[in-house]
Amino acid sequence: MELTGAEIVIRCLQEENVKFVFGYPGGAVLNIYDEIFKQDLFKHILVRHEQAAVHAADAYARATGQVGVALVTSGPGATNAVTGIATAYMDSIPLVVISGQVPTAAIGQDAFQECDMVGITRHCVKHNFLVKDVKDLACTLKKAFYIASSGRPGPVVVDIPKDVTALSTKFEYPKSVQLRSYNPVIKGHPGQIKKALKLLLEAKRPIIYAGGGVVLGNASDLLTRLVQKLGYPMTNTLMGLGGYPATDRLCLGMLGMHGTLEANMAMHEADVILAVGARFDDRVIGNPAHFFQNPRKIIHIDVDPSSISKRVKVDVPIVGDVKHVLAEMLALLDEMDKGPNAAALKVWWQKIDAWREKKCLNYKRDEKIIKPQYVIEKLWEVTQGDAFVTSDVGQHQMWAAQYYKFDKPRRWINSGGLGTMGVGLPYAMGVQLAYPKAQVACVTGEGSIQMNIQELSTCKQYHLPIKVILLNNRYLGMVRQWQEFFYGNRYSESYMDSLPDFVKLAEAYGHVGMRIERSSDVEGALKEAFAMKDRLVFMDFVTDQTENVFPMVPGGKGLSEMILAEDL
C-alpha cells in the first residue's frame, strides 16, 4: 500500500516509539498536522513559540535518554527553532527536528516563508537533510534517529518540502541503517586502557574529572564503582552533576569558574587526571597557560576523538563509549593484585580536607533578606534532594548547581555549553511530561524567565504542575556581578525596571502565584507549593540584590586563582 509523505512521517515516528512531539503548525507542515490529527500513538504538545518546542524536546531527551522530537514549519518556524537546536548541539543532546519547507519547485525563489534551513543550521547540527524525494523519506528519518542517538549524540534536522509530504510511495521502515561514512567507535583500545590503569594506580595525587558524557552515556553506576573502588577524589563539571552522588565524601563538588575551592585546587595540583566524558572547556580549566604550569599526566576517555587533545595535550587518549571503557577498566582492575598508593593517597586527602575545611560555599545568612543560596538549600531539603531541577542561565544557575546536591543522573537539566537564557521553563515542560508524577523545579531569574514566559500558557493547557523558583533580584545578576568586579560598578543596562507583577501574571495564565519577601517564609512557602501536586506554582522570591556567586575564577585567570566570598 502506498502512503503519503505526511503519513510516512507519522509512521516513522511511531516506529521509533516517539511518545511526544513538541511543535507548532504552519503552512508547510499542514499535511503532517492533518495526519497527527488522525492518530493517537504519540501526543503532540502545542507550544507558544518554536524555540520552546525544541527546548522541551531537548529536556525530554536529557531526562529520559530517548531522542527528543520537535516539529516546526518553514521560514520563521524554522529560524525560531535555531536557538534550541544550537543549545542541544553544544550539550550533545539527541534530537530530531523536522522542519517544513516550501514545495521543491519553489525552493530558491524567495517563496513565502522560505529559508534555507539546511544552510542555516549546518553549523549547529550533528547532521541535516533536505528530503527531495518522497521515496527517500523513511530511510532519511531512520538515519536521522540513528545519527542523533549514536556516538556523540546531537541534533539532526530533517527539512521536508510540502510537496514531498503530499506525494505517495510504498512505505517500508528500515530495521537498521548502515552508513559507510559514519561508524562511531564504541570499545576502547585495550592497550590504552591498560596503560591508563597503570598510570592511575601509580598516581600520588589523582583526580577523576567527570563530565556530561557520563550522564549521556548512562555510565553513572560504573563511574561510581570505579571512584569508590579506587577511593580517589572526583569532581563533576556543570554538565556532569548527578553523574556521581554529590553527597558522597569522595565528591569534591563542581569545578571550574564557579567550582568549589577543593575541586579547583585538587584539579590544579593533581599529578594524574582521569577525564571521563568531559572536554576541558574554557569555563572548566580557566587560563590554559596557567593550567599547564603544573606537570601532570592526563588520561582522557571520550566517544568523540575531536574532543581529545583539543584544548589540552592528552597523554593517554581512549576513544570509546564511556560505559564500555569504564566497564573494561573495572574488569581489569579486579584482576590486578596491585591497588592504589595508599600512603600517598592519605597525604593527598589530608591536603584536600584542608581545602574543604575552608567551606568555600558558606555565605552570610540573614534573618530578613532572602539569600538566593538559602532558597536552593531549602529547595533541596523540601524536595528531599529528589527533584528534577531545570535552570536558566546566570547567577541562579550557578547557585542551583552549587547548592542543590544531585545524587542521581539526568536530574539537573540546564544549558551548559551555549548558555541559553530562557530554557528553564520549556525544559521543565519536557521533564514534567516525561515524568508526570515527579517534582520538577524550574530555578530561574527575572531576566531569563521573561525570555520564554509565554510557555506558562502551554503549562496550563497540559496541566503541568511545575514549580517555578524565581530568584528575583531585579538585576541581570551575572552581568551585574561582572560589572561590579571588572567594570567599576558601572551597571550598564543590567537593571530591569518595570518588571511585571509575577504573581498576577501567573494568575492571569491560570496558575498559582506567590511572592515571598522574608527569609523566614521561604521554607513554609516551598512546602506549601510542593504540596499542590496538581498546580503550577510560580514563586517570586524577592532576594538580596547584591549577592554574588563565589568562588569565582575571573576570566583569564588560573583555576587556583579564585576569588572567595571571604576575600571581600
Added chain:
Amino acid sequence: MRHIISLLMENESGALSRVAGLFSARGYNIESLTVAPTEDKTLSRMTIVTSGSDEVIEQIIKQLNKLIDVVKVLDLNDGRYLERELMLVKVKATGAWREEMKRMSDIFRGRIIDVADDTYTIELTGSGSKLDAFLEALDKAALLETVRTGASGIGRGDRILKV
C-alpha cells in the same frame, strides 16, 4: 606547516559547503580546495591545501572525519606523495613577445592551447611552486590573465585512498 589533505566524501548536494563551512567556522586556513566526482559516482574526492601547527592539523583531520558525509581522510604529508596543479595563462603574443612566450612555455613544458592574433593561452601543470616560478619568470607586462585549479594530490606507490 603546509599540509595536503585528501578526502573521499558522499557525492551529495551540500557536501562541499559542509567542508568549506567547517574551515571558516573553526578558523582554519584554506590555501586551495578542489573537488570532483571519482570513478565511483557516489563519491567525490577533495584535495585541501591548508597550513597550521601539528595540533591544528590534528584537529582538522578529526573534525573532517566527524562530518557525517566524509568517508575517508588522509593527510598526504604523513608519507610520500605527488602534487599537481593545472594553470591556464593568457599572455600577450605581439612583437618580440610572440617568440619569447613560446620559448618560456617550452622551458616550463607548457603547451600553447589557443593562438590568437595578439595572445597565446598556455596550459601548464606541475607543483604549485613550479607554477609560481613560471609566473615569476614571465615578463609582467605580457601577463593578461591566469586561472589555477588548486592542487590535487595522490600518495606515491601503494599509498591508496579508496573505499
